[in-house]
Amino acid sequence: MRLIKKTEYRRYEFDVSPQNQSHHDHIKKIYQLLEDYFKNRPDCDARRIILNSGVKGRRQYTINFTRLDESQMFELAFAEYIDTGGFKYE
Numbered sequence: 001m002r003l004i005k006k007t008e009y010r011r012y013e014f015d016v017s018p019q020n021q022s023h024h025d026h027i028k029k030i031y032q033l034l035e036d037y038f039k040n041r042p043d044c045d046a047r048r049i050i051l052n053s054g055v056k057g058r059r060q061y062t063i064n065f066t067r068l069d070e071s072q073m074f075e076l077a078f079a080e081y082i083d084t085g086g087f088k089y090e
Contacts, residue, residue, distance in 0.1 A: 003015065003027065003030055004030065004078060004082045004083065005083050005084075005085070006083070006085075009068060010067075010068060011062070011063070011065075012062070012063045012071075012074070013061070013062050013063075014030065014031075014062075015060055015061075016031065016061050017058045033078070034061070037078075044074075045067060046063055046064060046065045046074075047064045047066075048062070048064075049061075
């Protein structure tokens with residue numbers, strides 16, 4: 001399930017508001033993978049925040065990378081979870 005959305009070259013968004021139990025389980029798994037990824041890469045320069053998305057009760061985990069190469073490494077590590085909406089960021 002591709003829950004992480006790439007919205008720009010260095011920006012990713014991850015909806016952390018579950019819609020059902022199965023969705024909650026996927027969110028929990030991916031959230032833990034994200035936390036482990038950044039814990040194991042302390043030099044990775046990325047701004048990570050959880051924001052209310054403006055829609056009632058919706059929250060998004062947003063990741064903004066400072067450098068393009070760090071964004072590309074992240075994309076390689078999480079390729080199976082990232083949706084680009086059909087757009088190729090090359």
